[in-house]
Amino acid sequence: MEFDDVIMGRRSIRGYKPDPVPRALIEEILALAMRAPSSMNTQPWNFTVLTGEPLDRIRQGNTERNLAGVPHSREFRIGDPFDGVHRERQIGVAKQLFTAMDIARDDKDKRLDWVMRGFRQFDAPVCVIITYDKVLQGSDDTPFDCGAVTTALVNAAWSRGLGAVINSQGIMQSPVVREHAGIADDQIIMKAVALGWPNDTFPANGVVSGRKSVAEAATFVGFDGETETIID
Ligand SMILES: Cc1cc2nc3c(=O)[nH]c(=O)nc-3n(C[C@H](O)[C@H](O)[C@H](O)COP(=O)(O)O)c2cc1C
Numbered sequence: 001m002e003f004d005d006v007i008m009g010r011r012s013i014r015g016y017k018p019d020p021v022p023r024a025l026i027e028e029i030l031a032l033a034m035r036a037p038s039s040m041n042t043q044p045w046n047f048t049v050l051t052g053e054p055l056d057r058i059r060q061g062n063t064e065r066n067l068a069g070v071p072h073s074r075e076f077r078i079g080d081p082f083d084g085v086h087r088e089r090q091i092g093v094a095k096q097l098f099t100a101m102d103i104a105r106d107d108k109d110k111r112l113d114w115v116m117r118g119f120r121q122f123d124a125p126v127c128v129i130i131t132y133d134k135v136l137q138g139s140d141d142t143p144f145d146c147g148a149v150t151t152a153l154v155n156a157a158w159s160r161g162l163g164a165v166i167n168s169q170g171i172m173q174s175p176v177v178r179e180h181a182g183i184a185d186d187q188i189i190m191k192a193v194a195l196g197w198p199n200d201t202f203p204a205n206g207v208v209s210g211r212k213s214v215a216e217a218a219t220f221v222g223f224d225g226e227t228e229t230i231i232d
Pocket residue numbers: 010011012013014093118165166167168169170191207208209
């Protein structure tokens with residue numbers, strides 16, 4: 001696959017075939033992902049790759065605790081609830097997904113089912129938990145580096161025909177993940193990635209989310225002599 005095809009074709013996959021993913025393929029993808037740059041080449045990331053029974057225990061623990069209303073215990077900070085343009089984008093992609101899945105605004109059962117799907121890691125055959133070395137806690141560079149390697153991971157997966165979705169849902173009940181994944185105390189749980197072969201008949205997998213334009217995102221300084229090209 002060409003680089004552009006990977007970048008432009010990748011989208012979050014939230015429905016999977018049950019088929020297993022060979023360990024050798026996951027190792028290949030991780031090796032590609034770890035070519036990501038990191039602050040002073042610290043490579044703060046670590047991966048716990050789960051499948052089978054341990055992953056099922058996490059799905060079950062997440063489900064039970066969320067249905068019981070146990071408050072979330074994620075190990076990273078989140079800011080205030082989104083507002084303005086960020087809220088609009090959040091609602092925009094949610095609407096796309098709910099439309100694809102035929103989930104009506106007032107259909108509480110279907111909405112709950114959708115949320116619980118996330119806590120079950122979208123029933124993917126594999127889940128990768130991204131952690132980082134606790135001694136680096138407090139540096140904003142570290143989560144930035146984890147983001148870089150995780151983006152590279154989902155793109156590498158896509159290049160091999162695998163689908164993935166980066167998610168916070170799977171690690172919101174962090175004690176469940178710590179216990180069943182055996183995460184060491186010197187690690188901070190940063191994010192989860194559900195991974196597997198895309199189910200092409202799962203409607204949400206067809207959703208292509210929007211992006212703001214380069215003109216909106218980028219400010220060019222010192223390019224006065226060059227002609228402006230607007231790319232949407
Ligand atoms: C840090 C991060 C956390 C995310 N958490 C979730 C999540 O908990 N549940 C979910 O369904 N998608 C989650 N996503 C996927 C985003 O919703 C998705 O990347 C975004 O809408 C853009 O869509 P695309 O990946 O298909 O391009 C997350 C993505 C990132 C980068």
